[in-house]
Amino acid sequence: MALSSAGRHILRTTRLQCRNTAVYSGVHGFNDEEIKGKLLAFPGGSIDLVKQDSGIAVMTVNNPARMNAFSGTMMLELEERVAQLEGWSEGKGLIVQGAAETFCSGSDLNAVRAISNPQDGMKMCMFMQNTLTRLLRLPLISVALVEGKALGGGAELTTSCDFRLMAPGSVIQFVHKYMGLVPGWGGAARLVRIVGSQNALQLLAGAKKVDPDYGTQIGLASGVINPSSGTSALEETEQWLAQYTKGPAAVIRAAKKVVVSGRELPLEDALRTEKDVFGTVWGGPANLAALASKSKHK
Ligand SMILES: CC[C@@H](C(=O)O)C(=O)SCCNC(=O)CCNC(=O)[C@H](O)C(C)(C)COP(=O)(O)OP(=O)(O)OC[C@H]1O[C@@H](n2cnc3c(N)ncnc32)[C@H](O)[C@@H]1OP(=O)(O)O
Numbered sequence: 566m567a568l569s570s571a572g573r574h575i576l577r578t579t580r581l582q583c584r585n586t587a588v589y590s591g592v593h594g595f596n597d598e599e600i601k602g603k604l605l606a607f608p609g610g611s612i613d614l615v616k617q618d619s620g621i622a623v624m625t626v627n628n629p630a631r632m633n634a635f636s637g638t639m640m641l642e643l644e645e646r647v648a649q650l651e652g653w654s655e656g657k658g659l660i661v662q663g664a665a666e667t668f669c670s671g672s673d674l675n676a677v678r679a680i681s682n683p684q685d686g687m688k689m690c691m692f693m694q695n696t697l698t699r700l701l702r703l704p705l706i707s708v709a710l711v712e713g714k715a716l717g718g719g720a721e722l723t724t725s726c727d728f729r730l731m732a733p734g735s736v737i738q739f740v741h742k743y744m745g746l747v748p749g750w751g752g753a754a755r756l757v758r759i760v761g762s763q764n765a766l767q768l769l770a771g772a773k774k775v776d777p778d779y780g781t782q783i784g785l786a787s788g789v790i791n792p793s794s795g796t797s798a799l800e801e802t803e804q805w806l807a808q809y810t811k812g813p814a815a816v817i818r819a820a821k822k823v824v825v826s827g828r829e830l831p832l833e834d835a836l837r838t839e840k841d842v843f844g845t846v847w848g849g850p851a852n853l854a855a856l857a858s859k860s861k862h863k
Pocket of ligand 1: 740
């Protein structure tokens, strides 16, 4: 049966919106209000977000007294910040960093101890998987700036960005094995897609420390930053990211959307999504300006 133009529009919009949906909902017996209530009981720290005119936002995991460990309220704030970024139509890029020159030491162990029963653990796991999946699917090119240590859930957080840049002396380590665990925030599934199953197995079963050299070798790190006297690690990361975010927001966001669908969807669905996204930029202002300028790509 042929679809009307309105029907095609609804289908296209639905397919594009699907990419923003969370993994778990009521269908899976997940009620996020329940776990939100529990997480509220573990306050401390914050997740700070600055949206800049350049189209690059900086999100900071801020709990330096605990090496930027995630308190319960920080998990809630992370979800709020991701929702804000989902609604930021001018955005092109995102840098995720930790305060005070260290990335994040995972869950706050005090909260973990208090909710160590299986039921709460599952709910926290589903809540964080939802948030980090939405973070990875943002139509923004994202990079984790890793200084100091990214441990446990902190290592998992780095995998919900498109890229990771490591500072000299920094370490990413999936310490879950030492906690008698495996990742639960989606870090294992994402890690396999980034470094392949053999490297992922070594990092998880060996709890191997990943320094900048090793990270670059296995493709976990996209580069090593080298802050000089005049440039901070954040400024260097902004400069690195600018090579991908330069240009109109519509085009940069479209590039991220087709990569997300190519990575996540079966081929035919990814091709259809690519067609839909293509339709959002074809004949658009950037496309028309480029055609009018008869530009050469030497
Ligand atoms: C569900 C599990 C998994 C997940 O969510 O996927 C997790 O993330 S579990 C948490 C995994 N992380 C850890 O186990 C890290 C434990 N901490 C350390 O190994 C060390 O603290 C450190 C991060 C390597 C830093 O060591 P160091 O430089 O020697 O500093 P301190 O140890 O003195 O730490 C300073 C201060 O910070 C507190 N801290 C650090 N990490 C956490 C944490 N994850 N939760 C709570 N508090 C943390 C540490 O206790 C110190 O506080 P004070 O003792 O009050 O000084």
